Amino acid sequence: MLSIDNLHASVEDKTIIKGLNLEVKPGEVHAIMGPNGAGKSTLGYVLSGREGYEVTGGSATLNGKDLLELEVEERAREGLFLAFQYPVEIPGVSNMEFLKESVNALREHRGEEPLTAAEFLKKAKAACKQVQLPLDFLKRGVNEGFSGGEKKRNEIMQMILLEPKLCILDESDSGLDVDALQVVAEGVNSQRDGKRSFVVVTHYQRLLDYIKPDFVHILADGEIVKSGDASLALEVEKSGYAFLGKAYEEADA
Amino acid sequence: MSQWLSEVIAAGQTRQDWLAPHRQVALAELEKVSWPVRRQEDWRFTPLLPIEKRSVAMSSPSDSALAVPVIDDLTAIELVFSGNTLLTDIKKLSLPDGFRIVTFAEASTAQQDVIKTNLNKVKPTKHLFGQVNDALLSDGVFIQYDAGKSVSTPVRITQLANNEGDQHMRVLVHVQEGARATVFEDGHGSTNSFNTAFSEFVIDDNAYLEHYRLAMYTGEAMHVGGCHFRLGEKSQLNSTLVGYGSQLSRLDIDVEYAGEFANAKINAMYLLAEGELFDLHTTIEHAVPNCTTEENARGIVGDRAKAVFNGRIHIHRDAQKTLAELNNRNLLLSRRAIINTKPELEIYADDVKCAHGATVAEIDETALYYLLTRGIKRSQALIMLNFGFIQELIKQMPNQAISAWLLTQLHDRFVGMEVK
Numbered sequence: 001m002l003s004i005d006n007l008h009a010s011v012e013d014k015t016i017i018k019g020l021n022l023e024v025k026p027g028e029v030h031a032i033m034g035p036n037g038a039g040k041s042t043l044g045y046v047l048s049g050r051e052g053y054e055v056t057g058g059s060a061t062l063n064g065k066d067l068l069e070l071e072v073e074e075r076a077r078e079g080l081f082l083a084f085q086y087p088v089e090i091p092g093v094s095n096m097e098f099l100k101e102s103v104n105a106l107r108e109h110r111g112e113e114p115l116t117a118a119e120f121l122k123k124a125k126a127a128c129k130q131v132q133l134p135l136d137f138l139k140r141g142v143n144e145g146f147s148g149g150e151k152k153r154n155e156i157m158q159m160i161l162l163e164p165k166l167c168i169l170d171e172s173d174s175g176l177d178v179d180a181l182q183v184v185a186e187g188v189n190s191q192r193d194g195k196r197s198f199v200v201v202t203h204y205q206r207l208l209d210y211i212k213p214d215f216v217h218i219l220a221d222g223e224i225v226k227s228g229d230a231s232l233a234l235e236v237e238k239s240g241y242a243f244l245g246k247a248y249e250e251a252d253a
Numbered sequence: 254m255s256q257w258l259s260e261v262i263a264a265g266q267t268r269q270d271w272l273a274p275h276r277q278v279a280l281a282e283l284e285k286v287s288w289p290v291r292r293q294e295d296w297r298f299t300p301l302l303p304i305e306k307r308s309v310a311m312s313s314p315s316d317s318a319l320a321v322p323v324i325d326d327l328t329a330i331e332l333v334f335s336g337n338t339l340l341t342d343i344k345k346l347s348l349p350d351g352f353r354i355v356t357f358a359e360a361s362t363a364q365q366d367v368i369k370t371n372l373n374k375v376k377p378t379k380h381l382f383g384q385v386n387d388a389l390l391s392d393g394v395f396i397q398y399d400a401g402k403s404v405s406t407p408v409r410i411t412q413l414a415n416n417e418g419d420q421h422m423r424v425l426v427h428v429q430e431g432a433r434a435t436v437f438e439d440g441h442g443s444t445n446s447f448n449t450a451f452s453e454f455v456i457d458d459n460a461y462l463e464h465y466r467l468a469m470y471t472g473e474a475m476h477v478g479g480c481h482f483r484l485g486e487k488s489q490l491n492s493t494l495v496g497y498g499s500q501l502s503r504l505d506i507d508v509e510y511a512g513e514f515a516n517a518k519i520n521a522m523y524l525l526a527e528g529e530l531f532d533l534h535t536t537i538e539h540a541v542p543n544c545t546t547e548e549n550a551r552g553i554v555g556d557r558a559k560a561v562f563n564g565r566i567h568i569h570r571d572a573q574k575t576l577a578e579l580n581n582r583n584l585l586l587s588r589r590a591i592i593n594t595k596p597e598l599e600i601y602a603d604d605v606k607c608a609h610g611a612t613v614a615e616i617d618e619t620a621l622y623y624l625l626t627r628g629i630k631r632s633q634a635l636i637m638l639n640f641g642f643i644q645e646l647i648k649q650m651p652n653q654a655i656s657a658w659l660l661t662q663l664h665d666r667f668v669g670m671e672v673k
Contacts (some may be wrong), residue, residue, distance in 0.1 A: 048626050076628035092641045102627035127410040
């Protein structure tokens with residue numbers, strides 16, 4: 001599914017990702033944890049192709065396709081989905097219009113007919129209910145005036161509608177209370193079908209109580225320094241990133 | 254005095270027709286004026302160099318290569334000027350009941366007298382190029398709507414600029430008491446040419462005018478024109494203005510309230526591609542109480558293009574209970590795009606409600622990235638993020654056929670504009 005090999009990336013000439021390797025197979029859930037500034041969010045931006053995030057070495061492929069050669073929208077069409085840590089507010093563009101354009105852009109890419117307004121509305125309503133957002137959120141401007149939790153749920157709704165192959169969730173748990181966390185987790189779990197893969201970037205083990213990872217990786221200073229199963233997350237939860245050295249211990253304290 | 258203006262005066266003096274006395278008045282004024290320089294506020298951001306370098310072309314050397322744009326589903330009475338030549342056989346038009354159309358060239362002596370009394374009834378003398386138009390005007394159209402008559406069919410007056418040609422056209426419209434009318438001024442040019450299209454509208458008491466003015470001059474096609482309105486008591490004006498940009502394109506709008514309880518709604522849009530210039534000046538004179546103005550000007554300015562908006566609302570001392578809103582919104586597509594915007598409210602009455610504002614925005618890169626990560630095409634994402642505020646005004650146009658056509662035109666123009 002996703003294959004990252006010795007990836008190096010920099011932002012404004014500052015190297016953030018320093019030789020990252022990651023192999024995600026179909027149906028797997030990988031959690032990436034790590035202290036602040038380790039490069040967790042950068043990884044999502046680099047893989048999605050955000051401007052200003054420059055790849056200086058290595059490779060990243062999605063189902064054999066060179067991701068790094070593709071435009072942002074082409075990556076999405078190949079099945080990459082990034083749930084933003086801070087979803088963007090776009091006043092003036094309705095959530096409905098936005099979702100419909102996205103869904104139909106992906107359908108077009110797959111050679112499918114665009115959904116009619118009625119077909120789309122039915123799907124959108126179902127997804128909206130699933131993440132427990134009131135239906136009028138479809139009519140509102142994209143994320144406009146949404147609370148932190150509502151924005152995160154809106155991301156999950158998009159994920160459900162877009163049916164991606166690989167989902168990168170960038171701190172989808174940050175700023176959520178337990179109820180909202182469960183909604184988000186259930187939304188994610190509902191999309192696990194044995195083929196779809198997930199990379200869950202998080203600070204806290206808490207989310208992983210709800211989304212069971214197959215692998216847990218510790219990202220520190222731009223590379224994965226330790227990998228293990230779910231128990232590694234529990235270990236981090238208990239004793240922090242002390243094993244990484246003194247500097248991290250303080251940073252995370 | 255500029256060489257060009259001297260040529261204008263010389264050319265004007267050779268015109269010995271029934272409009273000669275009228276031309277003389279303008280010529281006398283032009284003898285006195287000083288050529289606008291950029292120190293003058295009115296022309297501060299719009300250099301006239303392209304005109305200065307031009308010779309006054311008296312003939313129309315070649316027919317316009319332009320065709321009248323076809324607007325699906327639009328039923329209109331069509332008058333087409335190619336350069337200074339009227340292509341329409343006006344006698345063959347079958348006009349609905351309730352109004353008359355006369356061209357200056359074909360006016361009878363009696364009609365000439367009517368035209369003379371209507372000429373410069375509304376257009377202020379302050380417009381230098383309005384005077385040029387007075388001096389050189391080659392043809393014009395006078396439309397009179399009978400009192401109480403409602404004419405739903407729009408009159409569309411298309412002006413196609415000739416290559417290398419000058420075009421000095423006038424439109425005079427008189428909507429008499431209680432009448433309802435729609436007038437569509439449709440101007441196009443792309444090759445080296447110069448158009449001064451000035452129009453005057455007298456809207457009598459209780460009358461209604463729906464008005465469209467397109468200034469789709471691009472490339473080397475120069476245009477300096479104006480629309481001037483006088484509104485009687487309880488009359489209404491709904492006007493939509495659309496400007497592209499060229500090496501020099503300028504439109505001056507004047508609205509004068511002559512009677513109480515009148516209202517004007519003006520929506521202006523401008524889309525400037527790379528390197529183009531468009532200048533919109535509007536002046537609203539609230540001279541009497543209880544009138545309402547709602548003016549929205551919105552534009553998108555491309556790389557190295559320059560837009561000028563000057564919107565003045567002048568509320569006189571006696572104009573109590575005036576309601577006036579003026580808003581200007583701009584989107585710049587590049588760091589080298591320029592907008593000079595200046596909404597001006599000048600208020601001498603103490604019991605009025607007025608608001609004005611101007612905003613300038615750039616492409617929101619974060620929002621764009623967000624849409625792209627959802628698979629939306631870049632061009633489509635740009636439309637979704639940046640075209641909505643223009644689309645909103647297009648959708649407010651009362652005429653559905655013109656609105657639908659314009660939406661496609663402006664949409665395509667925007668898609669063709671590069672974001673840098």
